[in-house]
Amino acid sequence: MIIGILGGGQLARMMALAGHPLGHRFVFLDPAPDACAAPLGELLVASYDDQNALAQLARQVDVVTFDFENVPAASLAFLAEKISVFPPPAALQAAQDRLVEKNLFRQLGIATADYVAVASRDDLTQAVARLGLPAILKTRTQGYDGKGQWLLRTQADVAHAWSELAGRAAILEAFIAFEREVSAIGVKGQCGETLFYPLAENTHRDGVLFQTLSTADDPMQVRAEQQTSLLLAALDYVGVIAVEFFQVGDNLLANEFAPRVHNSGHWTIEGAETSQFENHLRAVTGQPLGQTVARGHFAMLNLLGAMPDAQAVLAIPGAHLHDYGKAPRAGRKLGHITLNCGDRTPVLPDKLLDLL
Ligand code: AMP
Secondary structure, three states, X not given: OEEEXXXXXXXXHHHHHXXXXXXXXXXXXXXXXXOOOHHHOXXXXXXXXXXXXXXXXXXXXXXXXXXXXXXXXXXXXXXXXXXXXXXXXXXXHHHHOHHHHHHHHHHOOOOOOOEXXXXXXXXXXXXXXXXXXXXXXXXXXXXXXOOOEEEEOOHHHHHHHHHHHOOOOEEEEEOOOOOEEEXXXXXXXXXXXXXXXXXXXXXXXXXXEEEEEEOOXXXXXXXXXXXXXXXXXXXXXXXXXXXXXXXXXXXXXXXXXXXXXXXXXXXXXXXXXXXXXXXXXXXXXOOOOOOOOEOOOEEEEEEEOOOOOHHHHHOOOOEEEEEOOOOOOOOOEEEEEEEEOOOOOOOOOHHHHOOO
């Protein structure tokens, strides 16, 4: 099949890498002429709301999916009138707005941190009075990787964040002193079959994912799958989904979901019977899903801002290097390393961390 992907970043690139062996071809639409997926298919350079380019994409491909969240919902709706779009545009719309997303979790009985919508300075004052400090202020839209959010510890932080917010709609969230962050990655096919990968345990630095460790027989696995399944059913979902949870005691609080393949699932390329990328493609093209069982214990490390010496990384037994072919820039996701830890508990060895 010919698969159209809105967005030509590393997720699109890894989808294409998984899709070529299945005989698929790819057309990416991305405003950046140097989009890193480009070597793996045809690139249409256009903005995401360019209707001529969207119409051309629809003519060229059999199905459309997307590799990031900030594609305008109207563009997906436009495409959906012409061609199949998976995951469904409604899922993207819900994930684009933190207030809609959290309301959806709550409607489905999925617990979240307490939150209050903030549209004015008065709202913020009242929200802080209600939730207390510390709290986290987040823009409702366009936020990712810790951007568009402020940790508020003092009234001075509140004033500072309000001025930086610059009138954008936001939500204030109670600060959760969680024990762990885990993500559930599931995949649902067009006939409704649903599979989950083992939970991933995530560590963030400055709001950006730093490392993921795959888990085995995680005590929260069943609950995370149940909660994610509620979302899959409500959204009439097809494709891979990732739901990020905070664990507090025996409880899971849903933080957000991504209607796409996810950074915390990169370990599945080497670590699972079928990677999240292949399974996403199998789902959106109506093929049977592949098994999601792990092939051992895996750790994944994001490479941000600069690439380490490839020779040194590859000299570490069990290490696999993924270079997305992107120009280095401070904080930019340039690649990742997967470490096969065999039957040992996954952990990143110091000799690997020292290379960064
Ligand atoms: P997000 O963009 O919502 O995924 O937030 C990025 C990271 O900030 C999360 O992965 C957490 O590590 C942290 N974070 C977000 N919301 C909260 C919260 N309510 N309480 C504590 N930490 C949070």
